[in-house]
Amino acid sequence: MFKSVTTRAARQLIQPTVASRRCLHAPVAFDWKDPLGAANMFTEDELAIAETAESYCQERMLPRVLEAYRNEDYDKSILTEMGELGLLGATIKGYDCAGVSSVASGLITRAVERVDSGYRSGMSVQSSLAMGGIEEFGTEEQKEKFLPGMAKGKIIGCFGLTEPNHGSDPGSMESTAKPHPTKEGYYSLSGSKTWITNSPIADVLLVWAKLQETGKIRGFLVERSQCPPGTLETPKLGDKNGLRASLTGMIHMDGVPVAKEMMFPDVEGLRGPFSCLNSARYGIAWGTIGALEDCIARTREYALERKQFKGNPIAKYQLVQKKLADATTDAAFGILAAHHVGRLKDEGKAAPEMISMIKRQNCDRALVNARTLQEVFGGNAVSDEYHIGRHVSNLFVTQTYEGQSDIHVDLTRNTIGAGQDSKMDASTIQNKFLKTNDDLGLVAVGFSGGQCKAGVDAAPMALIESGLVDQLQNDLAYKVHYDNEVHAYTSLLPSSDPPHRGMKNPRAVSAVTQELSNQVYAHAKEGRFVLTLGGDHSIAIGTISGTAKAIRERLGRDMAVIWVDAHADINTPETSDSGNIHGMPVAFLTGLATEFAENPFGWLKPEHRVSVKKLVYIGLRDIDRGEKRILREHGIKAFSMHDIDRHGIGKVMDMALGHIGTDTPIHLSFDIDALDPSFAPSTGTAVRGGLTLREGDFIAECVHETGSLVALDLVEVNPSLEQNGAAETVRAGVSIVRCALGDTLL
Incomplete structure (x- = not known):
């Protein structure tokens, strides 16, 4: 050669x-x-x-x-x-x-x-x-x-991204992929691409289209030889003023069948084509x-x-x-x-x-x-x-x-x-527990196995495509460490995952959260702020355990957790009616629920756990009977919507932060369903009577102002549930993150 x-x-x-x-x-x-x-x-x-x-x-x-x-x-x-x-x-x-x-x-x-x-x-x-x-x-x-x-x-290839109406704005593409109506295990691709070099002679066409199920852009490998007559046309574009020695054409797809095995498995959104x-x-x-x-x-x-x-x-x-x-x-x-x-x-x-x-x-x-x-x-x-x-x-x-x-x-x-x-715009608050104020590790988790509604796995990419990462870098001056991947952890998911102690998908959730714990730990041990975008709230088993371990090793102290949520998520496997693990993460993280088998959840060790004495809830309004008993028996500090209505969010934050103290690192885990559905409609567990968006932002602002915040989770945004409300929910999530990272009104 x-x-x-x-x-x-x-x-x-x-x-x-x-x-x-x-x-x-x-x-x-x-x-x-x-x-x-x-x-x-x-x-x-x-x-x-x-x-x-x-x-x-x-x-x-x-x-x-x-x-x-x-x-x-x-x-x-x-x-x-x-x-x-x-x-x-x-x-x-x-x-x-x-x-x-x-x-x-x-x-x-x-x-x-x-x-x-x-x-x-x-x-x-x-x-x-x-x-x-x-x-x-x-x-x-x-x-x-x-x-x-x-x-x-x-084998000649081409690359289909640009469309007749969308050149510099590929995110608005109109090409779609939906389950094929007659061929099981196939997608049906429809749409047009233009100015595609090599398309008239291509044997394999790498085409980017929006998956109808999630609205996310995915990459498909279309084999010309597998396309039935009339489904794929690639006419030549002639009479050009430049690049006349190259071959340029279009791609017209009308129900092109593509096997699911020909879709790129782990990349979605514009990250792939970019x-x-x-x-x-x-x-x-x-x-x-x-x-x-x-x-x-x-x-x-x-x-x-x-x-x-x-x-x-x-x-x-x-x-x-x-x-x-x-x-x-x-x-x-x-x-x-x-x-x-x-x-x-x-x-x-x-x-x-x-x-x-x-x-x-x-x-x-x-x-x-x-x-x-x-x-x-x-x-x-x-x-x-x-x-x-x-x-x-x-x-x-x-x-x-x-x-x-x-x-x-x-x-x-x-x-x-x-x-x-x-x-x-960068924060002027000096963080007490991080090496620098501007070093941020980002982990994007496209996992929904802790509950039963699909779509929450698309949230990280929706947040990123809304401009969140750019805003963190450009508006708030953070140095963002991000691997440019939304982790679906498909290679970790077992082929068989029967219930265990009534828990659904226990081995999958365990494997994913253990890997996530390692990822968060890798950032936190470097003294970085860790931002995790989920995913359902079961991922907090991984995020909080990873942060807790790193804080103990690096600073020699325990940390506190502020859990902002409509739900307490402190059910044990035995008290849960649904078996959905996104309702159990706090029980596993505090040791109230234990597991002796390595899988599931036996990997959680004392260094991963947090004390119930350093746990604070804000925004509760939908609590199971078993959870109420757990909260009362262990004296866990919890502020429900009743407390917020009675005292106001300002007084509640004073009491919550006073309980934690000024010398304790804080991990803030924020479920978007803490907000009232009028502000965040696109979530799988919406409960009326929640926080206003301004109250949610205020919580994040107050925690940031302590100088003790070391990690943030944003979870349970589900862009697929409310077509009209998805963008509004994403905007609310972005606002929460920005406020937690130092954005201010003035």
Whole structure:
């Protein structure tokens, strides 16, 4: 495939540096093709890969690009040829892929786009969007089925996200997936996608659609060969002004049957497609500089040969020289930026904003400079034989796809603006028990096994898609540590889970909460604030146990729990009428319910538990008889809605916090059903007569102001229950979180 050797070309580029070491006074020649010596930063393997790609592109692709561009004719054998050289899906490890560095992959795209952006686009969709999506989010069976063939160019893929009415706003997509009416175990996909590279020839189509059951965006692998006649059409889009050497089309789906095994299992929302786009954007940052470098080389050659005004080559004139100097400078800096981000990308340190910046900057500067260099050709620029006009047309398109430049400006502006302005919104309360005020670990838990109503597992993504994470970072200036995953823990769920002591799904809830406990503990032991988005309230077994263990180890003290809920959730398995474990977490956390078998819940040890003396309830109004007895027998401090109505929320908070004291870390576990349904209608256990949203916010504000809050759970938002009230409930949840993390009215 690729040989790990230093090529002659690489040695020639490196030679000046070697010479300067031999003699400090020896002159170092300036290389206009590599003005800032970027080649010195590439490894021997990367240089060899670059030469392989460059040789193929110049010898095999360049001779056919003009006819392809003129006729809008894409030769799909190009993908097969690239596959034979290991150029497809090059960063993927295994599955017959090369497994090279991000920089090496960038050098490949740079070489391809020196010939044509359309050729690079076809490769990028195959490698970064289709193969990259399968590699990152697919099951092992999906990877084994598709990736080896795609790596060889024998299976062609495409990526269906953009729709006729939704380009820069993919979250509003209209394509849907619903259970197939006649084929059990299948989904039925309907909708249209447009401007889809490779779609007319694709064998497998990675299509993003909203799952009708949850309203969440999911990824589906559509095999053309499995689509009945009339269900899938992929017409070509012709008469383009740019990227004419690539093949662009649409995707029309009308009840396309897709097996459930062909849906990505653990990613939902826009995180999946955005992750794929991030990889493609990184490649574009390299590729557009390749196109600009070809413009520079062709302009330089033309300017040296073209003679005007007494037989002088026009390269002699300063206006021409300035155009070349500006373009060369921008190209050189663009390569250095792409190289730097590539190294960070391989180390897992490349923020999406970095890739957004280099994509926008390199696309914009490549287009501006290509247009300027086009002026050097005068009227000859009209002829496609000079190639410069083709590059200009192509570069205009690269500025619009994978995020139009104005969108990337907005992304960067928001981040930079928040870095300055958010100091005004960031909390001024000094936390007594955390290492810093601004370090936050986020765990998103898409689990609903503690109760019987589906949909609560979609809450974390709904909260995130509403902008919560961005608000924490940009408005409140938190450094958010988040793995960009909503954990469904499907691999932990047993195939058989019969009732135990009357509990439903006991082994599933136990396994999930134990894993969650470890995740929360990992953040808390670092001294971070831990925010957990659920999920039903059974997940508190994991969140509170993880925080309690970390606080004991790090600070040598116990912590308190404030439980804001319409329900006490302190039933034991024996007192519960329903058997739903989301009504039992407090009993397990306090040791009132114990289990000696390792599974379920035997993993809970003394270091995981909290004392009933440091437990406070707020907002209770729907309490089982057995729970009332437990609360009274153990003297647990509880403030019902009666107390709030009688004393007011301000007095109740004074009494609650006074009971805990000022020297105790606090874990706040907030069930959205504590709010009255008029403020949070979309929850599975709504009870009338609850808190107002302002009272809920006030509780969160008061706990934050103590400087003792170390963790927060937000649970039981269920976006699927109230179509009209889901957004309102999500907004209420976001408001609670913001207030607990320091947001203020003034």
